[in-house]
Amino acid sequence: MPRESRSDGPFIADALRRPLRDLRISVTDRCNLRCTYCMPREVFDHEHAFLPHTELLSFEEIARLAKLFIQLGAQKIRLTGGEPLLRRGIEHMIEKLAKLHNTAGKPIEIALTTNGVLLGKKARTLHDAGLSRITVSLDGLSEATFRHMSDSSVPVGMVLESIAAAQAVGFAPVKVNMVLKRGVNGHEIIAMAEHFRNSGIILRNQWGLPLKLQMTTVSEKRSKVKLPPAKPEAYWVSASKALIKP
Structure with a gap:
């Protein structure tokens, strides 16, 4: 670039x-x-000292x-x-x-x-x-x-x-950030993409460590979602990050 x-x-x-x-x-x-x-x-918790106004x-x-x-x-x-x-x-x-x-x-x-x-x-x-x-x-x-x-x-x-x-x-557009955690909510990524598909809402995914999706999993699921044209923020980073725009 x-x-x-x-x-x-x-x-x-x-x-x-x-x-x-x-x-x-x-x-x-x-x-x-x-x-x-x-x-x-x-x-x-309730004892945490937040900044005073x-x-x-x-x-x-x-x-x-x-x-x-x-x-x-x-x-x-x-x-x-x-x-x-x-x-x-x-x-x-x-x-x-x-x-x-x-x-x-x-x-x-x-x-x-x-x-x-x-x-x-x-x-x-x-x-x-x-x-x-x-x-x-x-x-x-x-x-x-x-x-x-x-x-x-x-x-x-x-x-x-x-x-x-x-x-x-x-x-417009409203953007939605979804943080993914292994074994907690990773199974909902496709449901999220399908929910917001054709809604005009941009769904973006951020990996909460130590989650990484296998490339085979991504390959199997990619036909279900539409990826936008590549931008700097949409590139794969160590096979662990992507942007999904339904």
């Missing part, structure tokens, strides 16, 4: 001098789920930092957590960020990654505030699998309804 370069001003680059275009901002370290691969309950970046500080990074070439801002929708008034922060433009004068793309629990009630407000894209984490379709992966009593239907709500208010 040709190395991207820029000479029209200062920019932030990685070790290979490639400009960094995406800025991820964690707006909270709290979450309302306890996914075993992310926030295991044995670590993040006074130590979080204010909306004004986030907007100021975003402006600085945009001046250095950032073109996309992704809001994460924890669970970003737990941050009170997040739609007001999105309104501030949505007014920003990149160095070419185009609006900044603002994306948000969520577990979907609160999305159903907030989808319209987030869209109206100027949020560009939504990615929802969903690790299975069955109640047993979803509750095991999230270590919660939240019904999987709540997340599915949130995905539908995001589509209904105009987010």
Whole structure:
């Protein structure tokens, strides 16, 4: 892949001098789920000391930092957590960020990654505030699998309804991230692909260590799903990672 370069001003680059275009901002370290691969309950229990609200970046500080990074070439801002929708008034922060433009004068793309629990009630407000894209984490379709992966009593239907709500208010495409763990939810990958097929939703898979699918398994199942044209993020990595777009 040709190395991207820029000479029209200062920019932030990685070790290979490639400009960094995406800025991820964690707006909270709290979450309302306890996914075993992310926030295991044995670590993040009721005694865990989360950051006090006074130590979080204010909306004004986030907007100021975003402006600085945009001046250095950032073109996309992704809001994460924890669970970003737990941050009170997040739609007001999105309104501030949505007014920003990149160095070419185009609006900044603002994306948000969520577990979907609160999305159903907030989808319209987030869209109206100027949020560009939504990615929802969903690790299975069955109640047993979803509750095991999230270590919660939240019904999987709540997340599915949130995905539908995001589509209904105009987010397109909605992306769904599925983390796979050997012996836990790997058997649901085809069901997930079939569920979202022809829905306009992009299903992406990330391997939760130490899962690796055998290439023979992939070969047997590939006729059931449609793979998008190859992109950098869609390449196989040690036969253990792929992007599936129904």
